[in-house]
Amino acid sequence: MLFRSNSKAQQRTEIDADNIPQHIAIIMDGNGRWAKKRALPRVAGHREGMKAIEKVVRRASDLGVKALTLYAFSTENWKRPKTEVEFIMKLPSQFLDTYLPGLIENNVTITTIGDFDSLPEFTKEAVIKAIDRTKDNDGLVLNLALNYGSRKEIIDAVKSISELVKDEKLDIHDINEELFDQHLYTHNLEDPDLLIRTSGEQRLSNYLLWQLAYAEFYFTDKYWPEFGEEALDEAIIEYQHRKRRFGGL
Secondary structure, X not given: OEEEOOOOOOOOOEEEHHHOOOEEEEEOOOHHHHHHXXXXXXXXXXXXXXXXXXHHHHHHHHHOOOEEEEEEEEOOHHHOOHHHHXXXXXXXXXXXXXXXHHHHHOOOEEEEEOOHHHOOHHHHHHHHHHHHHHOOOOXXXXXXXXXXXXXXXHHHHHHHHHHHHHOOOOOHHHOOHHHHHOOOOOOOOOOOOXXXXXXXXXXXXXXXXXXXXXXXXXXXXXXXXXOOHHHHHHHHHHHHHOOOOOOOO
């Protein structure tokens, strides 16, 4: 089965439905630069970025992607100007107020990873409500990385495993990759097949460092507010041209 892409930029415009990345991770970068390019305040870029999320989620769901993990706010983003941080913290509520009915209709399940307890109460309330409203859905998992940092995640996993060893509930020789996976925030998800980063930057920025070990990386110069259905199609078509070897031949 083939999906027809609307993209005019690719010579091959058909997506192979039998080779869809099951888990896509996205670093949604460039909201501020998109706004600056248009002489708008940075917050206008974040607002426009919400529309891009809705488009990408809908298209990913239609294509049969099982999980979409979006880097919504990193542990380092607290260093940004206070007014911008306050605005970003309101975005989950605004996004969900606008798009939650459509997400429910499309059978999307909402989850989150990161240091959730340190978020403002109004942010947590909106996300908890969305998680509860979508908990019985069994379609695409929209996993929001909020106040997330991969190094902290790995340290938290080490602490958790260390406690088990200290309490003699785990033998140190039984620690392996599979066990470590189970102590990560993403323990309910398969590792991403594809990482997408927008805005032309080519780095991981403390994002899913363990989980992305064998993912395919796709970088685009498009700013996140410019990234929509066609751009996602292009990324998936590029992914389908790759030969994944997982360290083998």
